[in-house]
Amino acid sequence: MSDERPRSFEELLAEGALVPTEGWDFSWFEGRATEARPSWGYAGTLAGRLSGAGAVLDVQTGGGEVLDFALARAGRRPALTAATEGWPPNVTRATALLRPRGVVVVASPEDAPLPFADESFDLVVSRHPVRAHWDEIARVLRPGGTYFAQHVGPGSARELVEFFLGPRPAELWEARHPDRERRAAEAAGLETVDVRAERLRMEFHDIAAVVHFLRKVVWMVPDFTVGRYRPRLRALHERIEAEGAFVAHSSRHLFEMRRGARTP
Template sequence: MKYIEDREFLQLLKHHEESFLGWDFSLISDTGRVASEPLEWSYVSKAMTFIHTSKAMLDMGTGGGEQLSRLRPFPELVCATEAYAPNVPIAKKRLEPLGVRVIAIDDDDFLPFDDAGFDLVLNKHESFSPAEVRRILRPGGTFLTQQVGGLDCAGINERLGAPDYEYADWTLSQALAGLKSNGFEIVDQQEQFPIQRFYDIGALVYYLKAIEWQIADFQPQKYIEQLYGLYLDIQRDGY
């Protein structure tokens, strides 16, 4: 058990204890400790195109409101939902001064909005009920979503010997089937499997704390020998 004597490795594991608030990955992303291959499209650029012609929009899964706050100017009516309770006060503090109504939800099948209340519904990396989105969307309105597929970072689970991601079967084809069966016309669809690199083991354990559904109940001690193997790989290859 050489990891017991490796002080640098053990220190890096302590990054799992760092606090994670809202949807802010700046601790590892802004410092260059993790990097993803660029996508062939920009969700934000697409969203802004629709926002400029919208009169009433909803942002589903706003996190701490970090991204939505940067998409101004807003339409006349802007609402945001968030299902992760610790994020709600953060989003309220950031967004309500900007005129955004922030609402906590706990059920994708029931959104507290009137029928046909929005001409634009945005959704980045948030679960959704196609039927419920269809209900709140006006005829001719737009639903723009960018999802994380069930195979995202599957290599992490494989290397650590962890169970597969619970929603490993969540794919573009499954999403399209649900939307089409609820009367949506698919205007554009794209799928990509970008490479993501972690440049130190501390960044990886911090990521797994934040993305808590990747490996359920992840604790470094449970996978410490596998993590040490990855740590040595990073020492050798740089990532």
């Protein structure tokens, strides 16, 4: 039997509030929170796509972890690989991680036009972009080029968000529906190759994991701070203590879109 005493609510809050949030490395959550992964295995599949590409752009790369993982496993690296990121701490992290692999990391706000010439890339990729700018993606793709990405789908972590914010309007949850995004991509001139969607179980085993998650994935509860939501955090802590892990569900969809060949 372990002699370690259970950590108090205040200790867990403090721990969750101090964990660095840069990048998309979620290893800190091990043993404290889990999320099932989509069946298509985005990062592993991406490695194969990189092997067959000549010029690649990773949009909103975060800390560069996913691209780094895929490049390390690619049988052949592209001749040119670039990545964009808008949040300065992530730009620094991604540059340090990806520069040794020959990747050019460009600081670019997520809502700004992509800082590249027309038809620069035969493969554009992204994992969990805040929003896909379809016109820009189509512009920088070469004719016959592919957009391959995993997006956050509708209603992701809805149970957790509504625990803090209360019921949200249905139309808010539908904003990321894959059918809506597909139509927007096609309106920008891209052709649909494949769209898949899955809903996946998430579990939070302590309140520190919840705090860190909401600090890291800032669009879930946009005004989140520990001080502002302390009463709800305490209520959730007591619920986890009494009932076990808090269960929510993430939503993910896979996009493969192609720019049509240039007409004569």
